[in-house]
Amino acid sequence: MSAPAHRPAKAERTMWTTRVRERAVREMPPEKLLPDRQPSYVSSWIYVFGVVTIAAFAVVVASGVILGLKGPEWWHLTGLGHFVNSMHLWAVEIFFFAMVVHLWGKFFMGAWRGGRSRTWVTGAITFLVAIGAAFTGYVSQQNFDSQWIAFEAKDGLNAVGIGSFFNVANFGQMYTWHVILLPTVVVLLIVGHVLLVRRTGVVPPYAARLAKAPPAATATAAGAATGAEDA
Amino acid sequence: MTGTTPLGAIFDLNVPAHYLSWHFIQISVPNFVVIVLMIVVFVAALLIPFPKREREP
Amino acid sequence: MPDPVKPPAFPDERAPWPGPFVRYDLVKELVVALGVVLAVVVALTVLFSSPDEPPVTIQSWSKAAPADFLGVAVSELNRTSGVATYGPPYNEGTGSVQKIGPISLQEAAGVKVPIETAKDYVLEPLHEVPGAPRLRAALAAYEQAPAALQEKWAANYEKALPEARFVAGVPVLPPGRYGPVAPMMASLLAMGQSGALDGALLAGGHHFYATDYTKPLLFVSAGEYFEKLAEHQHLLGTQWGMMNETGSYPGQVWLWLFSFWYQVEPFKSSSNADALIFMVMGVLSLAFICIPFIPGLNRLPRRLGVYRLIWRDHYREVES
Numbered sequence: 106m107s108a109p110a111h112r113p114a115k116a117e118r119t120m121w122t123t124r125v126r127e128r129a130v131r132e133m134p135p136e137k138l139l140p141d142r143q144p145s146y147v148s149s150w151i152y153v154f155g156v157v158t159i160a161a162f163a164v165v166v167a168s169g170v171i172l173g174l175k176g177p178e179w180w181h182l183t184g185l186g187h188f189v190n191s192m193h194l195w196a197v198e199i200f201f202f203a204m205v206v207h208l209w210g211k212f213f214m215g216a217w218r219g220g221r222s223r224t225w226v227t228g229a230i231t232f233l234v235a236i237g238a239a240f241t242g243y244v245s246q247q248n249f250d251s252q253w254i255a256f257e258a259k260d261g262l263n264a265v266g267i268g269s270f271f272n273v274a275n276f277g278q279m280y281t282w283h284v285i286l287l288p289t290v291v292v293l294l295i296v297g298h299v300l301l302v303r304r305t306g307v308v309p310p311y312a313a314r315l316a317k318a319p320p321a322a323t324a325t326a327a328g329a330a331t332g333a334e335d336a
Numbered sequence: 337m338t339g340t341t342p343l344g345a346i347f348d349l350n351v352p353a354h355y356l357s358w359h360f361i362q363i364s365v366p367n368f369v370v371i372v373l374m375i376v377v378f379v380a381a382l383l384i385p386f387p388k389r390e391r392e393p
Numbered sequence: 394m395p396d397p398v399k400p401p402a403f404p405d406e407r408a409p410w411p412g413p414f415v416r417y418d419l420v421k422e423l424v425v426a427l428g429v430v431l432a433v434v435v436a437l438t439v440l441f442s443s444p445d446e447p448p449v450t451i452q453s454w455s456k457a458a459p460a461d462f463l464g465v466a467v468s469e470l471n472r473t474s475g476v477a478t479y480g481p482p483y484n485e486g487t488g489s490v491q492k493i494g495p496i497s498l499q500e501a502a503g504v505k506v507p508i509e510t511a512k513d514y515v516l517e518p519l520h521e522v523p524g525a526p527r528l529r530a531a532l533a534a535y536e537q538a539p540a541a542l543q544e545k546w547a548a549n550y551e552k553a554l555p556e557a558r559f560v561a562g563v564p565v566l567p568p569g570r571y572g573p574v575a576p577m578m579a580s581l582l583a584m585g586q587s588g589a590l591d592g593a594l595l596a597g598g599h600h601f602y603a604t605d606y607t608k609p610l611l612f613v614s615a616g617e618y619f620e621k622l623a624e625h626q627h628l629l630g631t632q633w634g635m636m637n638e639t640g641s642y643p644g645q646v647w648l649w650l651f652s653f654w655y656q657v658e659p660f661k662s663s664s665n666a667d668a669l670i671f672m673v674m675g676v677l678s679l680a681f682i683c684i685p686f687i688p689g690l691n692r693l694p695r696r697l698g699v700y701r702l703i704w705r706d707h708y709r710e711v712e713s
Contacts, residue, residue, distance in 0.1 A: 360657065
């Protein structure tokens with residue numbers, strides 16, 4: 106027995122809660138949010154690198170949570186701590202590695218076409234914020250590397266007037282940026298990025314190279330060949 | 337601050353790196369390896385055939 | 394009506410895909426990716442571990458290079474050091490103030506992390522040494538002397554320092570007019586070598602907890618000793634050091650472009666290099682974000698044709 110689709114009554118339709126829910130379901134129905142099929146052109150290994158980036162980020166966060174819970178001294182003093190720190194470092198390397206391959210792939214696909222520019226924009230901002238997140242980690246290491254990076258970076262930050270607000274020699278400040286503020290921003294960006302991908306679907310291929318476009322397709326072909334490269 | 341590693345470091349990388357120089361470009365061998373690997377993985381991702389799957393109209 | 398069996402050769406980029414679909418298990422893909430990444434991370438960890446070069450402390454520095462330490466200390470006392478003349482955010486100096494054209498954001502931001510080098514690095518720490526009547530007398534003599542004489546003593550000391558010998562850790566300079574500066578510096582060196590100065594600079598004698606390392610870091614980093622260690626690890630700016638890591642580990646490779654600008658003119662020899670490169674990178678980052686909207690650049694992928702390789706199965710099908 107299938108229940109009839111729920112239609113909110115008039116009184117409900119004026120409620121903010123109802124309207125938010127209705128809108129969310131309309132924009133992102135479950136089969137769109139978590140589809141079990143993809144267009145036939147999604148057939149290349151290049152498509153896995155977005156997911157690999159997210160997987161690497163999960164390992165970065167998990168190892169980072171352990172390091173944070175044990176306190177910033179722990180990894181210098183124990184073998185297990187150093188092991189977890191190594192996992193954190195290598196997960197970061199894989200995270201950036203996969204993200205760059207993903208980025209190259211999406212660039213060569215022109216993946217911003219057909220109203221998908223926001224997906225590119227959120228992805229690009231994620232990359233830049235992630236660099237900041239990694240950087241604050243490097244200056245939070247409490248070793249010679251972080252001393253030197255802080256010493257070098259301070260001049261650049263001072264030169265543009267933000268060296269006191271973002272003081273790389275202030276461990277308390279940098280640690281806060283590294284373990285909570287920037288990771289939170291990266292998580293929010295990734296969530297937004299993935300929702301945008303799910304909403305608009307994976308970008309279709311550029312128009313094919315055919316001597317003559319079939320008459321039915323000329324309208325869209327013109328669009329694909331000339332305009333609509335942007336949002 | 338000498339962290340002992342119970343499982344780690346079969347290869348000890350705590351020795352100064354080798355550097356490649358070309359005009360003003362200087363790059364450490366480990367960084368170079370990372371960049372080359374990225375390119376290799378990217379090209380491999382494009383070239384290696386993806387498993388064929390069933391069509392669902 | 395589109396044929397659902399054959400993919401369209403000229404797909405509408407905005408419309409839902411009218412062509413055929415294939416099964417794609419996203420959740421399985423994520424779980425497998427997680428497993429693979431975790432396995433690779435553990436493998437790399439077991440194989441290579443991670444670097445942890447011990448930090449330079451004032452104690453390790455003053456023990457390993459006492460003359461270098463004294464040179465920095467006396468220049469802090471005499472307010473001729475890099476930090477003393479730096480400018481904002483530490484003080485009103487102009488030595489390291491940078492501009493973009495006529496505008497200095499550095500000056501506009503003002504002095505927000507004030508550092509008075511003579512007081513912070515030398516006089517206050519020495520006042521914390523308990524007992525030591527000779528040191529107390531030297532400090533009193535120095536602080537009561539006119540500024541010109543203070544400067545002269547410190548300058549004489551700085552000049553004679555290259556000829557200093559160390560007898561049982563105590564600096565011995567050729568005879569000269571150093572006034573109370575010589576015993577003060579000897580005490581500061583002893584304080585440094587004992588480790589007491591590390592604590593004094595961090596806590597300033599007023600706190601128990603500490604998280605701000607600005608003062609000790611600026612002090613330690615003024616020494617040649619610190620720079621030599623960095624040079625050995627290829628971390629200097631001129632060595633593309635921003636990308637490098639201690640030991641033979643990969644570093645922040647993603648900073649390659651940032652690092653690149655420091656190697657080329659006009660930035661290489663500019664005293665405003667940092668400010669200018671920050672600006673250039675800001676503009677380039679914005680351009681990177683805005684690629685979908687930049688005419689020419691947003692159509693570059695179609696011209697490059699790499700997409701033909703990515704979607705080769707699709708094109709083979711629709712172009713046959």
